[in-house]
Amino acid sequence: MINNSEIAEKLLKAWRFFYDKNYVDGFGHISARTADPNRMLISRHSLGKNVTREDFVVVDLDGNQIGTSAALPGELPIHSEIYRSRPDVGSISHFHNTFATSFTMTSQELRPTYFPAAIFRDGIPIHPDSRLVNSSERGRALAATLKNHRAALLKAHGVVVTGRDVEEMVAASFILEDNAHRTWLAASMGDVQYISDEALLEIEAEVLKSRGPLKRIWAMCEEHSHNIEP
């Protein structure tokens, strides 16, 4: 069973990767559930480019901090309420990515145009509330929008992406934004041709069986961290 130090190491790599890809840019936080399913490791408040394993702190699902006294993200309820309602979720990201979020500001739909995004084939709901998710009530409302989907968009605000573990959260977060980037390119030229439901079904099955594309994104994340380490 993975220990907290190992989880922090993975979150550290994920944070650096997303930071250098401009997913963070002042906002954003990531977390992972610990071996104790009522606790998570989460990035501290206002985390920036420079980061160590100690910047990921242990909090229980009621918001009690364990063993540290770091300032916590005001939107902690995004994480606690999704972990509470979704036992299958082991890791969560919240970013204000420009491409994915822009699909909440126009009537153009965000659906899979790029094959790895088949993992989002059951839909990406849009949460209608644009306010900061800074209370349990707002967190529960977001979890209700998310339901059993992998990800949700927050209108005029950002995205929430889940994974069974940090590796899957990283791959899914990357694929969501990449698919949004590519769909935007197509939409800016006119009509968008989405992948058919039949093709999505088969491609999703293949991707989740081999997990090849997911592993390659995680490998890219690990190499990125390796390259910037002293």
Place this chain on the structure above:
Amino acid sequence: MINNSEIAEKLLKAWRFFYDKNYVDGFGHISARTADPNRMLISRHSLGKNVTREDFVVVDLDGNQIGTSAALPGELPIHSEIYRSRPDVGSISHFHNTFATSFTMTSQELRPTYFPAAIFRDGIPIHPDSRLVNSSERGRALAATLKNHRAALLKAHGVVVTGRDVEEMVAASFILEDNAHRTWLAASMGDVQYISDEALLEIEAEVLKSRGPLKRIWAMCEEHSHNIEP
């Protein structure tokens, strides 16, 4: 009360931040009012990437330079006339940012699509004169367009953003361009869905109460400067 050296330090951080984000690119100047409300600290003429606190010089609202003889921006009247007409303003930026300025070159409106831009909910007027604001008369005309708004666009030219202090000017300048970037992404895909007036009212109140998003942008600015210091 903040002294000039402390103000210069903040302006230095702001300049570096905006320079590396390509807000400056040959043009642009920033200023802050001093403890003496009839004076400001302003970036000298043609300031580039390399900058020290001495590049911010003291000028009174009549354009008299105090204690230095640096070349001043030709558009100094942007700053002096806005400080004169707006006692609530403590800091001003003028840039030719590509995204915000592009909204003066098309009929698409620049209004909040991204929630932190709720601070601009009372509108961003467009100044119809595209000429350099290099006289008191032109400065007064711009101040008349700006009225009590936080920011104005200058047609075919650039933007002017105000704040009560340097920190707020930095956050507002960043949010204005970020919101313009995101609105452009949406507009290039078809229709734009702006945030409703009701939601803007509530979100603005929350943002200005906690000042959370504003503080995080300033934290990002400070970390940027910290990372490039020798």
Place this chain on the structure above:
Amino acid sequence: MINNSEIAEKLLKAWRFFYDKNYVDGFGHISARTADPNRMLISRHSLGKNVTREDFVVVDLDGNQIGTSAALPGELPIHSEIYRSRPDVGSISHFHNTFATSFTMTSQELRPTYFPAAIFRDGIPIHPDSRLVNSSERGRALAATLKNHRAALLKAHGVVVTGRDVEEMVAASFILEDNAHRTWLAASMGDVQYISDEALLEIEAEVLKSRGPLKRIWAMCEEHSHNIEP
């Protein structure tokens, strides 16, 4: 006759060039046929930013690895089936480039708008199958779509580009994405004006006679590698 070490050196330069231009980004592989026409040198599985000549390994067209035991790309059949059906092809790239691939997600056509792309004047077919090309059968289907063209797009997936040698593959891969970038810029402003068939015929002849534009792209690739070498 060029030996494997020299081919690996060229592939190394090509990889670094495309990596730093963000053609790779987690996915992508390149290869070149050896002096023995039944063998190729191909980038190993999940190759990233850091690369040496040893990352290019010898495989025969039946997928047998010669002298190494590296993990191979799952989409090896892209390369083996095209080499088998196209004796004129000496080098192949497969990327998920954002601009070229986006033309499989909209009804806007990818045809030459920029003069060096005259080398693609006989058309760039779109392969209708978006799945990973991870079997001989799928590889043969792709080769059947490609026919005698220089390049093909894979719907919702990526591109395949061929060349008589590594230099030509590099130039053609660069021109394909550059032409897609420029066509996207035009398309996002409204209608696209493609180059006329008469002009394409003459320009292609000139480009292939002097090979000037192709040589300059290869020179740019070589200089890039020279600049990053220790």
Place this chain on the structure above:
Amino acid sequence: MINNSEIAEKLLKAWRFFYDKNYVDGFGHISARTADPNRMLISRHSLGKNVTREDFVVVDLDGNQIGTSAALPGELPIHSEIYRSRPDVGSISHFHNTFATSFTMTSQELRPTYFPAAIFRDGIPIHPDSRLVNSSERGRALAATLKNHRAALLKAHGVVVTGRDVEEMVAASFILEDNAHRTWLAASMGDVQYISDEALLEIEAEVLKSRGPLKRIWAMCEEHSHNIEP
């Protein structure tokens, strides 16, 4: 009177500036007329990122190289024929810039939307021939398209920009692409609002009287070179 070594120093700065702004990217050359009006200094063939003053060589308007034996750009006639027909021109650039060139691939017009581009208010003609300008005949045809304008677009190919000296060529090349970038942003959102003829007339007069915006772009170019020098 400026000597060749001083001209080479200015061209060196211009080249580095444009190279790092991605104007060059494999293609492009720049030149300046010498004190002897029948000669020019021009960047040698296939010049890349690494450049010294010796990479700018003396050639007369008949294409004879003076004192060196460097490979010359195949499109030397762009420069020689424009210098021959336009005694007022002291410096020329030829690039394949993505934004400006894209306006030859769509019916959207490239006209001033950004105030410094008032210097192009008399129009930017489009040369209809997309072929390399590698003969005197083609060079004369291009000069005939250019007439007395500051710049011309080459259909499906690139741009040619002139200036009375290197400083003005640099500023005009920068403003042309910047205005194209901004016009593209506006066009991708719908309609474009160009600056009125009356405003253009007044703004051009102001810009050419003070030369302020031109000097600031040259200052940015000089600082760029200063920052990368050893």
